[in-house]
Amino acid sequence: MTVIATEGLSKRYPKVTALDRLTVDVAPGVTGLVGANGAGKSTLIKILLGLSPATEGRASMLGLDVATEGAEIRSLVGYMPEHDCLPPDVSATEFVVHMARMSGLPPTAARERTADTLRHVGLHEERYRPIGGYSTGMKQRVKLAQALVHDPKLVLLDEPTNGLDPAGRDEMLGLIRRVHTDFGISVLVTSHLLGELERTSDQIVIIDGGRLLRSSSTSDFTQTTASLAVEVTDSDRHPDGTRALRAALDLAGVKVDGSGHVLLVDLEGDETYDKVRDAVAELGLGLVRMEQRRHKIAEVFQPAGITDSPNPQNEGASSDAA
Numbered sequence: 041m042t043v044i045a046t047e048g049l050s051k052r053y054p055k056v057t058a059l060d061r062l063t064v065d066v067a068p069g070v071t072g073l074v075g076a077n078g079a080g081k082s083t084l085i086k087i088l089l090g091l092s093p094a095t096e097g098r099a100s101m102l103g104l105d106v107a108t109e110g111a112e113i114r115s116l117v118g119y120m121p122e123h124d125c126l127p128p129d130v131s132a133t134e135f136v137v138h139m140a141r142m143s144g145l146p147p148t149a150a151r152e153r154t155a156d157t158l159r160h161v162g163l164h165e166e167r168y169r170p171i172g173g174y175s176t177g178m179k180q181r182v183k184l185a186q187a188l189v190h191d192p193k194l195v196l197l198d199e200p201t202n203g204l205d206p207a208g209r210d211e212m213l214g215l216i217r218r219v220h221t222d223f224g225i226s227v228l229v230t231s232h233l234l235g236e237l238e239r240t241s242d243q244i245v246i247i248d249g250g251r252l253l254r255s256s257s258t259s260d261f262t263q264t265t266a267s268l269a270v271e272v273t274d275s276d277r278h279p280d281g282t283r284a285l286r287a288a289l290d291l292a293g294v295k296v297d298g299s300g301h302v303l304l305v306d307l308e309g310d311e312t313y314d315k316v317r318d319a320v321a322e323l324g325l326g327l328v329r330m331e332q333r334r335h336k337i338a339e340v341f342q343p344a345g346i347t348d349s350p351n352p353q354n355e356g357a358s359s360d361a362a
């Protein structure tokens with residue numbers, strides 16, 4: 041089952057190909073769409089929402105064709121835009137009630153759903169104050185609330201952590217996770233930060249220059265890239281214990297990376313632990329450390345421009361906007 045499917049989807053502007061024959065399936069759950077600035081994330085979202093036509097190819101959400109069934113899609117899908125789009129003079133409650141009414145909820149249901157949703161995103165007394173006085177984090181929560189208020193089956197969140205400090209990011213990522221676990225709503229969330237989506241998502245889709253670089257479940261990705269960090273002592277017989285161990289593991293057919301005193305051993309299964317232990321014992325070295333290290337996706341897979349830490353330039357731009 042897929043919640044989003046694209047087939048040969050392209051978007052060409054006169055000077056730029058923003059999406060280049062993208063074919064990808066997104067399963068239910070939380071999916072991270074990762075790419076550097078300009079990779080084509082927002083373009084994909086706009087095509088999916090029917091806000092911008094594709095140059096070629098096809099796309100569907102929840103089994104509905106985005107080119108012809110836009111109205112139905114909008115009743116089932118929520119959208120949190122990247123940039124600030126909130127009216128400063130009204131309160132969160134007024135704004136979210138309005139958005140709920142626009143989605144077709146009757147007045148009483150709109151008010152009830154608004155109260156529930158604002159509580160869920162953690163806006164309390166402030167919800168009666170004008171949005172213009174809110175912090176960036178509070179504005180992001182209002183944007184998330186309006187995407188959820190009509191109880192959609194799927195939400196598209198465009199850079200929801202932009203402009204937030206580390207604590208704010210963690211809270212937002214926790215909220216996003218709960219959107220799925222508490223309400224069963226599927227989520228497509230974009231970010232240029234691989235690390236944060238790795239923690240939050242069941243599936244990761246990586247695009248670069250409008251092209252699909254990789255799509256897989258997060259657990260597949262991290263399992264296949266796990267390694268053991270191993271550190272050993274030297275001995276009289278082996279004054280460079282690390283080097284001796286590296287040679288012994290090579291002979292045993294175990295792939296080893298890393299430089300300096302820490303060896304990174306490819307973790308292929310439980311037998312890798314045994315092979316390392318046996319090699320260390322045979323050499324008569326002391327084992328200082330043997331611990332599993334999951335590669336961060338960013339270490340394994342690093343297209344130009346995708347980072348594992350907040351991009352100050354982007355952060356600045358976004359806080360200004362918000």
Ligand SMILES: Nc1ncnc2c1ncn2[C@@H]1O[C@H](COP(=O)(O)OP(=O)(O)OP(=O)(O)O)[C@@H](O)[C@H]1O
Nearest residue numbers: 053056057058075076077078079080081082083084
């Ligand atoms: N209306 C437009 N006209 C011309 N080029 C555009 C237009 N919209 C987007 N682009 C270009 O298409 C490419 C993809 O842009 P897009 O906004 O989808 O990237 P993104 O991955 O969402 O990045 P960001 O996080 O910076 O928004 C970029 O090179 C951008 O300059």
